[in-house]
Structures are given as structure tokens and as C-alpha cells.
Amino acid sequence: MFGYSMEEVGNIVVMQGFSGLSLFSVLLLMALGLAIIFGQMGVINMAHGEFMTVGAYTTVFLSKMAVEFDIVNSYFIFAIIAAFILAFFIGYFVEYALIRHLYKRPLDTLLATWGLSLVMQQIFRSTFGAKEVSAELPEWLLGSFKPTPDIDIPINGVFVMGLALIVTVGVYLFMFRSRGGLRIRATVQNRMMAGAVGINTQKVDRLTFALGCGIAGVAGAAFTTIASTGPTTGSLYIVDSFMVVVFGGAASLMGTIASAFGIAQAQSILQFFMTSSMGKVSTLMTIVIILMMRPEGLFASKVRK
Amino acid sequence: MTVIVDKCFGGKQGAVNLAILAILLLVIFPLWLDLFRLGLIGKYVTYAFVAVSLVLLWGNGGILSLGQGMFFGLGGYCMAMFLKLEASDPISTKIQTTPGIPDFMDWNQITEIPWFWMPFKSFPLTVFFVLAVPTFLAFIIGYAMFKRRVGGVYFAIITQAIALILSILIVGQQGYTGGVNGITDLKTLLGWDIRTDSAKYVLYFINASLLIGVIILSNYVLSSKFGMLLLAMRDKEERVRFSGYDVSSFKIFIFCYAAMISAIGGAMFTLQIGFMSPSFVGIVPSIEMVIFAAVGGRMSLIGAVYGALLVNFGKTMFSENFPELWLFLMGGLFIAVVMFFPDGLAGVYRDHAKNFNLADWLIARYTKWFKKEANMLGDKV
Numbered sequence: 001m002f003g004y005s006m007e008e009v010g011n012i013v014v015m016q017g018f019s020g021l022s023l024f025s026v027l028l029l030m031a032l033g034l035a036i037i038f039g040q041m042g043v044i045n046m047a048h049g050e051f052m053t054v055g056a057y058t059t060v061f062l063s064k065m066a067v068e069f070d071i072v073n074s075y076f077i078f079a080i081i082a083a084f085i086l087a088f089f090i091g092y093f094v095e096y097a098l099i100r101h102l103y104k105r106p107l108d109t110l111l112a113t114w115g116l117s118l119v120m121q122q123i124f125r126s127t128f129g130a131k132e133v134s135a136e137l138p139e140w141l142l143g144s145f146k147p148t149p150d151i152d153i154p155i156n157g158v159f160v161m162g163l164a165l166i167v168t169v170g171v172y173l174f175m176f177r178s179r180g181g182l183r184i185r186a187t188v189q190n191r192m193m194a195g196a197v198g199i200n201t202q203k204v205d206r207l208t209f210a211l212g213c214g215i216a217g218v219a220g221a222a223f224t225t226i227a228s229t230g231p232t233t234g235s236l237y238i239v240d241s242f243m244v245v246v247f248g249g250a251a252s253l254m255g256t257i258a259s260a261f262g263i264a265q266a267q268s269i270l271q272f273f274m275t276s277s278m279g280k281v282s283t284l285m286t287i288v289i290i291l292m293m294r295p296e297g298l299f300a301s302k303v304r305k
Numbered sequence: 306m307t308v309i310v311d312k313c314f315g316g317k318q319g320a321v322n323l324a325i326l327a328i329l330l331l332v333i334f335p336l337w338l339d340l341f342r343l344g345l346i347g348k349y350v351t352y353a354f355v356a357v358s359l360v361l362l363w364g365n366g367g368i369l370s371l372g373q374g375m376f377f378g379l380g381g382y383c384m385a386m387f388l389k390l391e392a393s394d395p396i397s398t399k400i401q402t403t404p405g406i407p408d409f410m411d412w413n414q415i416t417e418i419p420w421f422w423m424p425f426k427s428f429p430l431t432v433f434f435v436l437a438v439p440t441f442l443a444f445i446i447g448y449a450m451f452k453r454r455v456g457g458v459y460f461a462i463i464t465q466a467i468a469l470i471l472s473i474l475i476v477g478q479q480g481y482t483g484g485v486n487g488i489t490d491l492k493t494l495l496g497w498d499i500r501t502d503s504a505k506y507v508l509y510f511i512n513a514s515l516l517i518g519v520i521i522l523s524n525y526v527l528s529s530k531f532g533m534l535l536l537a538m539r540d541k542e543e544r545v546r547f548s549g550y551d552v553s554s555f556k557i558f559i560f561c562y563a564a565m566i567s568a569i570g571g572a573m574f575t576l577q578i579g580f581m582s583p584s585f586v587g588i589v590p591s592i593e594m595v596i597f598a599a600v601g602g603r604m605s606l607i608g609a610v611y612g613a614l615l616v617n618f619g620k621t622m623f624s625e626n627f628p629e630l631w632l633f634l635m636g637g638l639f640i641a642v643v644m645f646f647p648d649g650l651a652g653v654y655r656d657h658a659k660n661f662n663l664a665d666w667l668i669a670r671y672t673k674w675f676k677k678e679a680n681m682l683g684d685k686v
Contacts, residue, residue, distance in 0.1 A: 295453050
């Protein structure tokens with residue numbers, strides 16, 4: 001097959017599969033935030049990629065501080081938390097200033113958040129420069145381990161995946177096992193009734209949006225461990241993450257995980273056997289065709305329309 | 306007479322507005338601006354085709370397509386392929402390894418012209434494909450999506466993804482499409498050099514007249530019963546469906562029509578500017594074209610033209626003088642238009658010109674003048 005022996009193909013699939021897992025983790029973290037915002041509130045946040053970039057720049061900035069104070073080995077945990085908090089508060093503010101006026105006009109939200117993303121990109125460019133920057137990684141994130149002589153698995157990939165899993169479980173617990181999640185789900189299902197039983201639905205909207213943005217910030221922190229950050233980094237992932245959310249079925253957590261996994265794996269394995277652009281084209285094309293046949297996505301909740 | 310005015314120009318007021326636009330494009334700009342600036346206006350006018358298509362599709366139909374750039378690009382690429390084949394005759398490409406094929410194919414070790422380039426050797430077929438390829442693509446997308454009742458934001462996201470696919474494909478298949486640089490070095494159209502000053506003037510006038518023609522045709526579409534149904538579908542789709550209309554067919558039609566208009570703009574772009582590249586196909590240009598329509602007024606065909614002219618004029622001005630400010634301004638424009646001026650310039654004009662009806666004023670004034678002249682004439686006789 002393509003001039004490789006069977007064993008080599010096996011190794012390639014494992015290694016590409018693993019690099020696919022890093023992509024999967026970033027996509028999953030991005031898509032989780034989007035799924036909360038889009039699936040629960042019906043708001044298209046085109047600036048979601050920029051919230052990820054906020055998280056990434058926060059991490060890079062903190063890593064520079066950490067080098068100065070010589071705490072490189074332990075700063076990363078704080079960086080994740082800081083990235084979350086910063087993106088959360090920016091999201092909170094954006095909802096207050098912009099999104100809440102547009103709930104009745106979803107297509108207009110799309111345009112307004114696109115404008116927001118342009119402004120944020122330019123702010124990044126003016127503040128941090130157009131060049132890509134990368135974080136100083138702690139030593140325990142560098143290197144790789146080798147289960148067999150031919151297979152190389154980078155540790156940062158494992159770390160990012162672990163982080164994505166923890167966040168996913170956290171989101172699940174929050175949405176389905178906590179008071180806050182209950183309020184969000186109630187507001188989504190019936191806004192009037194939720195308001196009638198004493199839920200402050202405006203506050204719920206604001207927190208939901210901010211939470212989604214915060215998770216994008218965590219995605220940004222995770223992103224710095226596998227690639228460098230530039231002003232337009234986030235916009236490269238935005239279409240992919242939207243495809244993940246739509247493909248998975250907007251309101252379904254399982255669907256988001258499954259489709260993030262499928263898209264990331266297909267892309268990274270196909271990119272090895274074809275050129276990088278053709279790998280991406282064939283993945284996206286497959287998704288679009290499947291979506292045309294099954295517009296509600298893979299794991300749609302069964303509702304009567 | 307009044308029926309024609311109502312149907313094709315959108316009433317008396319619409320006819321006057323259209324006449325003002327026509328005078329501006331066909332008389333004032335060519336007399337006032339030098340050829341370089343006029344060329345820029347010509348470029349903006351090609352974008353105005355897309356803006357007009359979005360007024361139909363988005364303003365009146367409620368369907369937001371974030372992939373109009375791909376139809377613009379496809380129309381442009383079809384035209385560019387014809388011009389490129391004509392420019393790569395064996396004599397002028399004799400230094401290549403394989404003479405007679407486009408230069409970028411030679412650079413990519415392709416030795417013969419691929420099959421899908423073949424039809425573009427003939428001009429009539431090219432004109433046909435300029436219109437047919439984007440329309441057919443729109444038909445497939447529209448058929449697949451609207452028949453399954455996909456609409457709203459899902460439609461926007463999927464058209465955006467398709468625009469992304471097409472631009473990656475064009476960039477990736479360098480040997481067949483010219484890659485990132487696009488198709489450049491276009492010289493003649495059927496032996497007529499399109500780079501001379503006179504050709505530029507002629508193309509500009511063809512372009513502007515086509516735009517006026519498209520606006521008149523679109524006015525006709527909007528004032529027909531179909532236009533009424535389009536508005537009804539935008540506001541209460543279910544009710545139209547329950548009244549027995551086949552909503553999806555109407556949507557497919559307007560999507561195809563919009564794609565065709567955009568493609569005309571793309572083909573005119575290639576002819577006037579002399580190249581076509583993937584930078585007009587992807588996500589960013591597609592969404593920028595939406596802002597032209599939004600700034601001009603999503604419900605106004607003529608407003609959209611002014612929107613395209615103004616936004617692009619601003620873009621050229623600012624990116625020449627303050628490049629770092631431009632993105633702030635563009636982003637701010639998106640937000641401001643959506644938040645404060647949902648009807649764009651046309652809305653502002655309508656609100657402020659409510660008490661001032663230009664058409665009536667002009668007619669009243671000139672009837673008076675005409676009567677006076679006629680009386681004087683009568684006195685003399």
C-alpha cells in the first residue's frame with residue numbers, strides 16, 4: 001500500500017492517529033464551548049476562535065513571567081486557570097454589550113461576532129506583534145516515550161488529551177449534575193416557564209455564553225503545548241469546530257465528542273497518505289455530503305418537528 | 306408605461322434612484338476620475354453584483370449564504386481559463402518545456418491540457434459555463450439543503466464550509482488551477498487586447514451597464530408574485546408551505562439566480578483586472594461581500610451598490626494610509642450595522658427622505674418649467 005510494508009503502515013497509522021488525538025483534543029475543547037453556546041442558546045459565535053487565542057496568549061504571557069521568576073515547572077496549571085478566567089470575563093462582557101441585543105436575530109449575531117473577531121485579531125496583532133510566539137513549556141511536557149522502537153508518542157499530546165477529557169467530564173457534570181446546569185437546560189427548554197419559576201434567564205444566558213468562552217480559553221492554553229500562537233490562530237480552527245458541532249448534532253455532548261474524534265482522525269491520517277490540502281478537502285467534503293443527507297447531525301436528539 | 310416602471314424600476318422613486326445611479330456610474334465617474342481610479346471603481350462594481358445577489362437572497366429571502374465568493378470566483382475562473390488558453394499560444398510560450406499550455410502547468414510538470422480545460426477553448430462555451438457552472442453548483446447545494454428543510458444558520462455554516470473546501474482545492478491543485486497565485490498574465494479576448502486604455506474604458510461601460518441591467522431584472526423578479534412569496538417565506542415560512550406552495554423550489558430558484566449574478570460579477574472582474582485568484586473564493590471575501598449588502602441596506606438593490614462602492618473605497622483608503630486601523634474599522638462596521646442600522650444606508654436615506662420625495666420634486670419642477678417653456682413657445686407662435 002503506497003509503497004510501505006504492512007508493519008510500516010501500522011506504525012504510521014498509530015503515530016498519525018496519535019497526532020490526530022492532539023488535534024482531536026483541541027477541536028473537542030473548542031467544540032465543547034461552541035456546543036454550549038450554539039447548541040444551548042442558538043447563538044453563532046464566529047469570534048470563538050479568538051477566545052481560544054486569548055487563552056493561548058495568556059499562557060504565553062504567563063510562561064514568559066514564569067521564566068523570569070524561575071517557576072517554569074509549575075506555572076502551567078495556573079496558566080490554564082488564568083486562561084479560563086480571562087476568556088470567561090471577556091465573554092461575559094461581550095454577552096452584556098453585544099450578544100444579548102441580538103438573540104432574536106441569529107444571522108445578525110453571526111455577522112456581529114465576525115466583526116468582533118476582526119477587532120480582536122487586530123488587537124492581538126497590535127499588542128503581541130504579527131509574528132507567532134510560543135510558550136516556554138515545562139520540562140515534564142517535553143520529550144516522548146516509545147512503547148516500541150518505531151513508535152514515538154509525544155508527552156504533550158498525552159497531556160492535552162488528558163486535559164480535554166477532564167474538561168469534558170467537568171462540563172458533563174456541570175450540565176447534568178448541578179444546579180447551574182439544571183437552570184441552563186431549563187432556560188433552553190422553555191424560557192418563559194423557567195422565568196416563571198424564578199430563574200433569572202438573562203443571567204443564565206450570560207453565564208452560559210461566558211462559560212463557553214472560558215472553555216475556549218482552556219483550549220487555547222492546551223493549544224500552546226502543541227503549536228505556536230499567532231493573531232489568526234483561532235480563525236484557522238473556527239470552521240472546523242463549527243463542522244464538529246453541526247456534524248455531531250448541536251445539542252448532544254456525545255455527538256460532539258464522536259464527531260471531533262472522527263474529523264480529527266480522518267484529517268490527520270488522510271493528510272499522511274494524500275497531500276495536506278487534499279486530506280482536509282476530502283474530510284470536509286465527506287462531512288458536507290453526510291450533512292446534506294442527514295442535516296440533523298450524527299447524534300440528533302429525537303424530537304418531532 | 307406605469308406598469309413597466311412599477312415592475313422594472315420599483316416605482317417612480319425607484320426609477321429616479323436607478324437613474325441617479327446610472328448617471329453616476331456611466332457619466333460622472335468616467336468624466337471625473339482618471340483611468341486608474343476608474344479601474345478601481347470598476348472592480349468595486351463587480352463586487353456590487355454579489356451585493357445585489359445578497360439583497361435578493363438574504364434581505365428578501367432570509368437565506369444567508371456565506372459562500373457567494375465561490376460563485377464569484379467560479380465565474381471569474383471560467384473566464385480566466387478561456388483568457389489563459391488564448392494567452393498561451395505555442396508561439397508566445399515557446400520557451401516552455403511544453404509550448405502551448407498555460408505557464409503554471411508547465412512549472413508543475415504537466416504536459417497536456419487537462420480535460421476540464423478543453424471546453425474553455427471556445428468563447429461561446431465559456432460564456433455558457435460562466436453562467437452555468439456556478440448556477441449548477443448552487444442548484445446541487447440548494448437542492449440537497451432546501452429539500453431537507455435546512456435553513457438559517459445551518460445553511461450559512463455549510464455554505465461557508467463549501468467555500469473553504471473550494472478555496473483549499475484551488476490552492477492545493479496548483480498544476481490545474483494556478484494555486485495561490487491564481488491565473489495571471491491574461492492578455493487578449495478573441496484577439497482584442499484587454500490591457501489597453503480604450504479596452505479598459507469599454508469594459509468599464511459594459512460592466513456598469515450589465516449591473517444596471519441586473520438591477521432592473523432583479524427589480525422585476527422582486528415585484529412579481531415570486532418576490533411577494535419570497536418575503537412571505539422569509540417572515541413565516543410554515544404559513545407559506547401550508548398555503549400549498551413548494552417553498553424549497555422557490556428557495557432553490559433564488560439561490561441559483563443569486564449565484565448566476567455573482568458569477569457575472571466574477572467574469573467581469575477577470576476581464577477588467579486581468580487575473581483571478583483563490584483570494585476571492587474563500588471565507589473572508591465571502592463574508593466581506595455580506596457586509597457590502599448590509600452597509601448598503603439588505604432590502605435595497607441600489608443601496609447594495611452604494612454599500613459595495615463605499616466599503617471598498619474605505620478599504621482602499623484605509624489600507625493605503627492606516628493599514629492597522631482598517632480591521633478595527635471593518636470589524637466596527639460589522640457590529641455597528643447589525644446593532645444600530647439593520648437597514649443600512651438605504652434605511653437611513655428612507656427615514657430622512659420621508660418628507661422629501663425626490664421623484665415628485667423633480668417631476669413637479671420640470672413640469673412647471675416645461676409648461677412655462679411651452680407657454681412661451683405658444684406666445685411666440
